[in-house]
Amino acid sequence: MKKMILTGVTALALLTGGVIDSGSIGSSVEAAQATLKFKDVPSTHWAAAAINSAVEQGFFQGYADGTFKPGSPVTKAEMASILGRLTDQPNAAIQETNNFTDVPEWAKSGVSAAIAKGFISPANYNGKLDAKASLTRGEMATWLAQGLSVVDSDYKQALSDVTNTVIPAKEYFTGKLASNQKNAVAVVLGTGLMSVANDKNFGTDRTTTRAEVAVLIARYESVAKTKPADFQGLNELRAVGLTGTNLSIIAPRYQVFPESRYPESYDYSRVTGDFTKIRNKELVTVTNYATAKIKNWIVINPYVKESERSIYYPAFVDEKDILLRGAYYSFTEYDLNIKNSMNRLQAGSLFNSPTINPLTSPNSKAFGDYAVPHINDLLGSKGIFNVKNPVYWGEGLLHFDKTLGPEVHLTLKDGTTYYVVPN
Known part of the structure; x- marks a missing residue:
């Protein structure tokens, strides 16, 4: 994904497409109309509605050639900037400091906001976010699950309850699901935030695309408004984690x-x-x-x-x-x-x-x-x-x-x- 090297928040308005500042696209009507013109997002595209909504809300914009590039990966810096602008997300009770040394200037405020809202914990990193790297699905699951734990303390409890659960993903049964991501994967699967792919793998090492992020934004906002106990899948995962049976x-x-x-x-x-x-x-x-x-x-x-x-x-x-x-x-x-x-x-x-x-x-x-x-x-x-x-x-x-x-x-x-x- 190409980006111009700019300073300040104006860098979020990427002239060649990508993540944008909420004020850089004009009215929401113009944004919605713009998505209808993306050459690579027909109305039949699986994420067309979510892409329309994400552009309308100012999370993305298209590229100068009239495309959206739905299959292009999203970087950690870009995703942090998106999460930092979720207005309904409360701030975490304990505020951590943005001590990352590798975040580009244009993304610093966005990363700081994502940290403040509890999505990213610098304590889990060694001073570097690897901000320009593509965000993997495993790390995405971790960020979203951590965000939910700020919204409702029962989500935080759920993250603990699923420690010993059985996860319906191929990597779990083959022993390839990293222990530091297992709980988050369980929570995002249990709430329907994310799912396994056609090959039955969750795909923790796979990158997250622009289309997927557009869908996840809408899903996250919906899940965050729902009590954990209202998700049968999460209830099952918690019950198995705590007792061994559903x-x-x-x-x-x-x-x-x-x-x-x-x-x-x-x-x-x-x-x-x-x-x-x-x-x-x-x-x-x-x-x-x-x-x-x-x-x-x-x-x-x-x-x-x-x-x-x-x-x-x-x-x-x-x-x-x-x-x-x-x-x-x-x-x-x-x-x-x-x-x-x-x-x-x-x-x-x-x-x-x-x-x-x-x-x-x-x-x-x-x-x-x-x-x-x-x-x-x-x-x-x-x-x-x-x-x-x-x-x-x-x-x-x-x-x-x-x-x-x-x-x-x-x-x-x-x-x-x-x-x-x-x-």
Whole structure:
């Protein structure tokens, strides 16, 4: 992206296009009309409406040749200048100093404003923003999530709650999602601010384009006006991060087995409906082939319309998949420690439950596209595990029909029992 080297805020009015100062384009009507003339932004362009709005609000302008260049990358300095001009964004309670030494003169005030509004934390950098470099999607996620945490303290809490969550992005399952960006990626996915690409990667290292930024501006302003609790996806990500399961969000009918149905002599204090009490702890197994722990348990209701689906649906379930008798999908991440040797069938005998079943992994295309760890990747000849500590996702069914055994009953070595049933 070409820029003239100017001094002061007037440099934001880039004569060859780019980010502009709010007063450099004339009336909003003229701006809106200008976008309609961009040769490379037809009305059918996926971001046409957002580009129109962004130009109208003074965040961008076109180039002298009549183009907008929607696919061109945006630099950190340019994005900071845009974020710094979001008028509804409050200032952060703790103000950090702009100590960056590599910000061009034209962008200094914009970067300072973005810092003041909480989007950028100089403490995360070593004195240099690398302001002229293209902004990556990972850094964009971080900036936007930090901005949300200033708008509402519950967004700040959400950033903490998702620390141990499962993120429906290919990089998470392949171990390539950087830990310092994971929480921010979870929040922007959970709110719908950003999404995975067609290849199922979030693309933290990919650059952010002018068209994407135009869309993100509008989305951010909308999300910032919405309470975190109003996003089901974010609620699921927080629940999994904190407890290991999204059961309470997707299947709230499942509750702890009532005390009234136990014998009076039974010590009911050992019964729990809190999955945190058994997550990542050694469970009692029916057979003795391996010790077993459950890292995460994801439940998906396949019957709701797309807007109400679990945020995990795209990573586990294909559109064509249909279940019978009202069952929900149950996907469990197992952490097994094989004592001698164990085959697939013996893994399936560890628990006597249609819901918690290590026998098979999903065969959905979605599961493969997201590269979720599959049992087949861990089996050698004759279906015998070729590793002693297999970690993979299994598939089961969560039933509501009492004739099909809907109880989920897991017990720890110390006697703690996780026991939930549909009420």
